[in-house]
Amino acid sequence: MVEFLYVTAAILLLLTGLGLARMLWGPSPADRMMAAQLVGTGGGAIALLIATASGTTAIIDIALVLALLAAFAAVALSLGEPGTKQQDGSPNS
Amino acid sequence: MSLLPDLALVLLILIAAVWTVSARDRRDSVIGFIVVGLLLSLAWIRLNSVDVALTEAAVGGGATGLLLLRACARLGPIEAEGVKPQVPLRILTGVLCSVVAAALAAVVLFPIEPAPTLAPAAAAHMGEIGLGNPVTVVLLAYRALDTLLEKVVLVLALIGVWALTPDPLWGGAPGSLRAQQSSGPLTFLAQVLPPIGVVIGVYLIWNGADRPGGTFQGGTVLAAMWLLVMMADLREPPEIRLHKLRLLVVLGPMVFLTVGFAGFWIADGFLSYPSGFAKPIIVLVEAALALSIAVILGMLVAGPAARPPR
Amino acid sequence: MSLLADIFTITAVSAGMFFFLAGTVGLLRFPDTLTRLHALTKADNLGFGLIVLGLLPQSPDVASGLKLVVVWLLVQLAGASASQLIAQFASKGGPPA
Numbered sequence: 053m054v055e056f057l058y059v060t061a062a063i064l065l066l067l068t069g070l071g072l073a074r075m076l077w078g079p080s081p082a083d084r085m086m087a088a089q090l091v092g093t094g095g096g097a098i099a100l101l102i103a104t105a106s107g108t109t110a111i112i113d114i115a116l117v118l119a120l121l122a123a124f125a126a127v128a129l130s131l132g133e134p135g136t137k138q139q140d141g142s143p144n145s
Numbered sequence: 146m147s148l149l150p151d152l153a154l155v156l157l158i159l160i161a162a163v164w165t166v167s168a169r170d171r172r173d174s175v176i177g178f179i180v181v182g183l184l185l186s187l188a189w190i191r192l193n194s195v196d197v198a199l200t201e202a203a204v205g206g207g208a209t210g211l212l213l214l215r216a217c218a219r220l221g222p223i224e225a226e227g228v229k230p231q232v233p234l235r236i237l238t239g240v241l242c243s244v245v246a247a248a249l250a251a252v253v254l255f256p257i258e259p260a261p262t263l264a265p266a267a268a269a270h271m272g273e274i275g276l277g278n279p280v281t282v283v284l285l286a287y288r289a290l291d292t293l294l295e296k297v298v299l300v301l302a303l304i305g306v307w308a309l310t311p312d313p314l315w316g317g318a319p320g321s322l323r324a325q326q327s328s329g330p331l332t333f334l335a336q337v338l339p340p341i342g343v344v345i346g347v348y349l350i351w352n353g354a355d356r357p358g359g360t361f362q363g364g365t366v367l368a369a370m371w372l373l374v375m376m377a378d379l380r381e382p383p384e385i386r387l388h389k390l391r392l393l394v395v396l397g398p399m400v401f402l403t404v405g406f407a408g409f410w411i412a413d414g415f416l417s418y419p420s421g422f423a424k425p426i427i428v429l430v431e432a433a434l435a436l437s438i439a440v441i442l443g444m445l446v447a448g449p450a451a452r453p454p455r
Numbered sequence: 456m457s458l459l460a461d462i463f464t465i466t467a468v469s470a471g472m473f474f475f476l477a478g479t480v481g482l483l484r485f486p487d488t489l490t491r492l493h494a495l496t497k498a499d500n501l502g503f504g505l506i507v508l509g510l511l512p513q514s515p516d517v518a519s520g521l522k523l524v525v526v527w528l529l530v531q532l533a534g535a536s537a538s539q540l541i542a543q544f545a546s547k548g549g550p551p552a
Contacts, residue, residue, distance in 0.1 A: 056465060065187075072160060113358065
């Protein structure tokens with residue numbers, strides 16, 4: 053079981069690495085952000101697999117933080133110019 | 146056998162790092178930087194450093210990416226004329242970097258036997274402090290002075306960022322962080338995630354006493370939740386001149402300093418803890434520090450004031 | 456009993472890996488940003504979810520198992536929101552008014 057989990061983690065690392073190719077290729081920033089998203093989710097899965105295989109439950113906390121902050125980069129990507137609100141409340145970009 | 150996945154991980158980190166440095170567009174570089182951070186936290190897991198991996202995941206995966214992408218959004222395109230360094234300078238830089246890399250490789254590949262380490266000495270006295278996580282014991286007991294100074298540096302960094310405010314706007318609020326148009330999914334995320342995030346942040350701070358975790362990881366998670374709320378335009382960034390804000394910023398270092406000086410009376414000296422009471426005092430200091438870190442990091446990302454004070 | 460748990464873990468984790476593979480291949484091979492996003496969400500949701508499901512019987516105590524479920528729910532939430540945000544960014548417009 054432990055070997056199976058480690059082998060699975062290794063294969064998952066390979067897949068996540070393949071997804072990195074999209075980051076290098078992807079014509080638009082959205083494509084690259086998707087590759088980053090895959091690395092985040094894949095990394096979380098790898099962390100969980102290693103946590104279960106090695107019996108170190110502290111690593112589950114890492115997956116917890118990764119999952120919590122997974123969307124933040126995507127949120128930041130869609131930020132435009134930080135503007136100041138004018139008097140009527142419309143943004144000044 | 147287990148060397149192969151580790152080599153693959155190292156290769157991936159290198160590829161992402163090379164991409165970060167050589168990407169044409171600034172935003173692509175930042176995305177590469179985020180990926181490097183995520184892969185590095187996996188590397189830390191493989192090196193059995195769970196605390197560092199937690200910090201890398203929280204800071205590299207969340208806070209730094211946010212900070213840099215916002216900076217990208219603020220900056221216009223770079224005009225590169227006349228900024229290109231000369232060839233000799235480039236060669237010198239390359240040589241220096243190679244020397245540093247070679248020195249690091251030599252230290253790692255040909256270590257002194259036996260490797261110098263303070264780990265046994267650190268572990269020997271953990272029982273007196275009463276905490277179970279050796280990293281927290283080092284940070285808040287053995288090297289508490291370093292941690293105190295680091296937190297003061299954070300306050301100074303915030304002051305430095307605030308110093309960039311134009312004079313007429315001093316005391317006002319930072320510019321709105323929100324996206325150019327309001328977005329349903331973002332609002333939904335900002336309403337659902339922060340309560341969960343705050344619980345997880347407090348859990349990380351509390352858990353740091355005995356298991357991997359601690360003030361910085363928890364504080365970063367709390368700051369990220371606050372930033373999410375501000376980005377979704379559910380709350381405005383606070384004005385810089387608010388006393389409550391400034392109090393929260395200095396609360397952590399102040400409590401730490403007070404505890405340090407109190408050590409003259411109740412224990413052996415500056416920043417020493419009375420035996421038997423170390424854990425409650427450390428937990429109190431941790432709580433104050435984490436709150437300050439959360440506020441400082443949030444205001445750091447929000448930036449200098451951009452609107453005149455009301 | 457533990458043999459049953461092991462078989463369940465191996466099956467679920469393998470299924471999760473299959474969806475991760477499908478998602479990665481889709482991310483690399485689909486022709487368009489939005490189609491690639493669709494592939495990514497398969498890996499995000501199904502791949503991750505099945506892996507977590509498979510790891511649940513192996514967790515040493517209830518607390519870890521509950522943490523695994525929380526991680527899964529967070530990934531669902533974050534994945535759904537992130538894919539919407541990336542899609543909005545990719546089509547350069549806002550949500551329909």
